[in-house]
Amino acid sequence: MASISLLDVSIAIICLVLFRCLFFKKRKDHAFRSWPVLGMIPGFLLELHRIYDFGVEIFETADLTFLFTGPWFTGMDMLFTVDPANIHYILSSNFSNYTKGADFKEVFDVFGEMIFSSDAELWKNQRKAAQYMLNHQGFQKLSMSTTRRKLYDGLVPLFDQCCEEEKVVDLQEVFKRFTFDTTFFLVTGCDPKSLSIEMPEVEYAKALDDLGEGIFYRHIKPKFLWKLQNLFGLGQEKRMTEADATFDRVSAKYISAKREEIRSKGIDHHQSDGESEDLLSSHIKLDTTKYELLKPSEDKFLRDTILAFNLAGRDTMASALSWFLWLLSQNPQVVTKIRKEIIDKSISKTGSNVLENLDKLVYLHAALYESMRLYPPVVFQRKSPIKADLLPSGHKVDANSVIIIYLYGLGRMTAVWGEDATEFKPERWISGTGGLRHSPSFKFLSFNAGPRTCPGKQLAMTLMKTVVVEILQNYDIKVIKGQKIEPESGLMLHMKHGLRVTITKRCSA
Numbered sequence: 001m002a003s004i005s006l007l008d009v010s011i012a013i014i015c016l017v018l019f020r021c022l023f024f025k026k027r028k029d030h031a032f033r034s035w036p037v038l039g040m041i042p043g044f045l046l047e048l049h050r051i052y053d054f055g056v057e058i059f060e061t062a063d064l065t066f067l068f069t070g071p072w073f074t075g076m077d078m079l080f081t082v083d084p085a086n087i088h089y090i091l092s093s094n095f096s097n098y099t100k101g102a103d104f105k106e107v108f109d110v111f112g113e114m115i116f117s118s119d120a121e122l123w124k125n126q127r128k129a130a131q132y133m134l135n136h137q138g139f140q141k142l143s144m145s146t147t148r149r150k151l152y153d154g155l156v157p158l159f160d161q162c163c164e165e166e167k168v169v170d171l172q173e174v175f176k177r178f179t180f181d182t183t184f185f186l187v188t189g190c191d192p193k194s195l196s197i198e199m200p201e202v203e204y205a206k207a208l209d210d211l212g213e214g215i216f217y218r219h220i221k222p223k224f225l226w227k228l229q230n231l232f233g234l235g236q237e238k239r240m241t242e243a244d245a246t247f248d249r250v251s252a253k254y255i256s257a258k259r260e261e262i263r264s265k266g267i268d269h270h271q272s273d274g275e276s277e278d279l280l281s282s283h284i285k286l287d288t289t290k291y292e293l294l295k296p297s298e299d300k301f302l303r304d305t306i307l308a309f310n311l312a313g314r315d316t317m318a319s320a321l322s323w324f325l326w327l328l329s330q331n332p333q334v335v336t337k338i339r340k341e342i343i344d345k346s347i348s349k350t351g352s353n354v355l356e357n358l359d360k361l362v363y364l365h366a367a368l369y370e371s372m373r374l375y376p377p378v379v380f381q382r383k384s385p386i387k388a389d390l391l392p393s394g395h396k397v398d399a400n401s402v403i404i405i406y407l408y409g410l411g412r413m414t415a416v417w418g419e420d421a422t423e424f425k426p427e428r429w430i431s432g433t434g435g436l437r438h439s440p441s442f443k444f445l446s447f448n449a450g451p452r453t454c455p456g457k458q459l460a461m462t463l464m465k466t467v468v469v470e471i472l473q474n475y476d477i478k479v480i481k482g483q484k485i486e487p488e489s490g491l492m493l494h495m496k497h498g499l500r501v502t503i504t505k506r507c508s509a
């Protein structure tokens with residue numbers, strides 16, 4: 001993390017020195033001991049550089065659930081779990097007792113009152129509206145045409161130029177820009193054109209990066225510390241405040257332009273034409289008799305909505321595509337099988353049937369799921385019980401305590417996925433009859449489970465398959481040797497140092 005403030009570094013160093021001086025013994029034994037006053041923070045800080053794999057090791061030995069104790073009086077205690085029985089119970093069978101909670105709203109304050117942070121009736125209204133809009137045929141057509149336009153006007157020309165100039169390119173950055181432009185267009189009807197060979201900086205996209213990083217650090221710092229930093233405008237908190245202001249300013253521009261566009265076209269409010277309509281238009285025209293708690297006349301509601309859908313679409317798909325392409329580079333036999341499937345299922349390189357036929361690509365679907373099992377774009381889920389409860393694992397949880405479901409760990413547990421849990425094997429998703437093997441969502445949690453299951457799953461899978469088919473049909477991707485590929489600590493699972501590749505055109509293309 002390039003952007004840790006002086007205060008963060010000082011705190012970390014003090015903890016480390018204390019830890020080293022007081023308890024200078026075999027590190028592994030003590031890594032997650034709870035020390036007087038400091039709780040488990042010292043061990044945590046020592047392992048922060050490899051926190052993902054460390055988490056996996058802890059769960060393997062802790063029977064899938066363990067209590068993290070923070071420093072005294074900081075309210076940082078959290079129950080971590082990757083136990084499918086607990087997950088099913090929290091996200092589905094006892095859903096009504098497990099909310100995002102007041103603490104979530106404080107940590108995620110920049111989100112405002114969007115679908116990700118809301119509970120109860122407000123969430124039900126937002127959920128109903130989101131599902132209706134995302135499933136609308138007109139919106140689905142728009143998402144297909146937008147994906148294809150960005151592919152042929154943005155990604156393909158960029159790839160071709162990289163081929164001609166034998167240029168090294170960061171594929172993760174390319175996917176981030178591809179999914180940002182696509183998502184932003186679906187949300188606002190405008191293309192920010194961040195995907196081009198010049199890679200211009202787009203302030204809204206940068207603000208999304210700063211937000212993700214800031215929220216992650218709010219999870220691992222005592223509340224009083226980040227609040228203090230926020231008050232004095234220091235480090236990540238300063239960038240969070242700036243990001244918040246960027247979301248306000250940029251959204252205001254799009255909201256007033258969209259209101260004006262709707263007014264000038266003379267389209268009746270509550271009269272959504274549905275055909276090729278972006279999400280901002282649909283939200284402005286929301287029928288408030290159906291969604292009583294939503295406030296389309298208020299700019300704040302629309303600002304939170306724009307942010308919610310950009311958050312939902314951009315980083316998730318960029319992360320999934322980046323890790324997928326990296327896994328393919330390590331598993332050429334999987335590439336061969338996907339290419340064969342594309343030929344066998346007669347998916348043409350261009351033309352309208354590409355999208356219609358995507359459903360036939362079972363092996364590609366399996367490979368994408370397998371990649372998201374090992375590298376889930378959303379790393380963790382945070383829940384809070386309204387009433388004290390007993391989890392199926394036998395752990396008691398207090399009212400308003402914090403429970404973290406660690407998706408990265410869940411996908412790698414041998415107790416859940418078998419001895420080959422850490423191996424990339426798309427075949428585990430293929431049934432005996434050659435169809436897709438179902439895996440319960442509380443085991444494969446990448447798109448969440450229960451009533452809050454991701455409503456954009458279908459859209460995301462279609463977009464990702466479209467991109468992958470285009471790339472594998474036309475290009476060979478070579479990952480530059482010697483670079484370190486490791487996950488970056490954050491809300492979303494990005495690669496810390498990106499994914500540098502060279503691209504060549506396939507002879508048969």
Ligand code: HEM
Nearest residue numbers: 115312313316317320377378446447448452454455456460
């Ligand atoms: C690979 C792509 C995607 C993945 C892995 C993914 C994953 C998830 C996950 C894990 C959640 C639960 C988050 C939480 O409650 O903390 C979620 C919720 C949600 N996702 Fe997705 N998502 C993806 C793409 C999309 C897209 C493209 C959209 C729409 C443009 C979308 C819309 C939403 C919405 C609106 C919610 C909130 C649902 C609720 O709370 O009821 N997602 N997604």
